[in-house]
Amino acid sequence: MAKRRKLIAPSAEDLSRIEEEFRRETTVDSSGIFGSAPIAQVVAETASELDPRSAADRERSARDRNEAEAFRDLTDRGLVMAEIPLAEIDADSLVRDRVILDPEEMQELQMSIAANGLRLPIEVYPLDSATGGPKYGLLSGYRRFRAMQTLYELTGRPEHSRIRAVRRDAATIGGSFAAMVEENEVRANLSHFERGRIAVIASQQGAFGSVEAAVEALFPVASKGKRSKIRSFALIFEELGDMLKYPEQLKERDGLKVASALRVGGESKLRAALEHGQPQSAAQEAESMLRVIDGLDLADKTGARGGRPKKPGEAKPQTVRETRQLPNGISLQSQPDKDGWSILISGQGVNEDAIDDIMEELSALLTKG
Structure with a gap:
């Protein structure tokens, strides 16, 4: 005969222990209701990670995401x-x-x-x-x-x-x-005038601290000689821009003469000539300014001195102090004269742009002292 077991009702302590074990094995949501058992959670998470799409659809979706x-x-x-x-x-x-x-x-x-x-x-x-x-x-x-x-x-x-x-x-x-x-x-x-004009306007609108800074930033690959010319035409725009009718047709050589005249105080005479001349073409406009420049006191620009003119053959021969022959074929000669010193630069490759670059370098060197 099978041995009979005596059933005993669980005590209050047993019930508390069983309930505690049940709580540890199950989760409770925010509303206080018991959730699913751990195995059910694992199944739910696995199902959520499964992508029901085909491999081709998944590949197309990944490609679209990368392209986006x-x-x-x-x-x-x-x-x-x-x-x-x-x-x-x-x-x-x-x-x-x-x-x-x-x-x-x-x-x-x-x-x-x-x-x-x-x-x-x-x-x-x-x-x-x-x-x-x-x-x-x-x-x-x-x-x-x-x-x-x-x-x-x-x-x-x-x-x-x-x-x-x-x-x-x-x-x-x-x-x-x-x-x-x-x-x-x-x-x-662009013409030199257009380059100078935009440099002045960029400076006036606060894009750059000065016209010089604007020229350096707007034309970084231009040679120093070219930037020097742009600054000269920027001066023309600042001083005469409101008077010129054909500024974009002003020739480079004439424009540099006008800038030189402005630097020695010829602005008022040039403005008067443009106001009263009423030029009808670029050539007439340039001619009216050149006439004024020819009538200006050239002593300020050339350094000429007063006194009795020298007679032919009276000039004192100059003595060459030093001659340097550079590897690229350019020759440099320095010699003194009554007004100071002169440097003669000659050889193949010496042109207007090269001289402008040299003048810029000399100016920077002498300014630094």
Whole structure:
């Protein structure tokens, strides 16, 4: 016979112990209700991690995610082209470095765009559109923008109401000016006056501390001689810009003479000549200024002294103190005269730009003492 076991009701302590073990093996949600057992939790977590999609679908989803991240990165770096309505672009947010647009060249550009479309995008940068104005400012591509604008006004075709553009993030206004100048230096050769003008305007608008700093930053690859000429034409723009009718056609040599006259105090006479002369062409305008320059006291510019003129053959022969022959074939000779010292530079490769560079170096050296 099977042995009978005597059943004994659990005590209060036994019930407490059993309940405590049960609590340790189960979870309680925020509402105080017991949740599932541990094995049920494991099954639920495993099921949630399973992806019911096929391998091809998972691969396609991963590729889409990677491409979206790459596109977002390219957009942030300003490497994505977009079609932007012309009305959303302010072409005059920056003062342009180009003074005039040649009508014939603009007509050719319009015909090319009408026939073949816009080959190169413009560059824009975001504006503060809180006031409800245009969203973008034009950074580069002024001629292309104006050509597309004219085409839309003439034809009214929808394809001419938008323009392909690359969005740039111009960190500083100086960067905007530099980017604009850089494009025009490559695509359309600027005159010295236009270069000087944009340097002055960039300085006046606070992009750079001075005209000299603007020239250095806007034209970093130009030779020292070329930057010296740009500074001379910047002076012309500052002193005579409001009087000149044909400044962009002022020849380099004539412009340097005008700048020299301005440096010795000829501004008032030059302004009077321009005001009363009423020139009708660039040649007449330059001639009126050169007449004034010829009438200025040249002693300040040439260092000439008064006194009895020397007779022919009276000049004292100069003695060469030192001659240096450089490896590149250039010869340097120093010699004293009654006014000081002179250095004769000769040889193949010595030209106007080289002399301008040498003058800049000498000026910097002598200024430092």
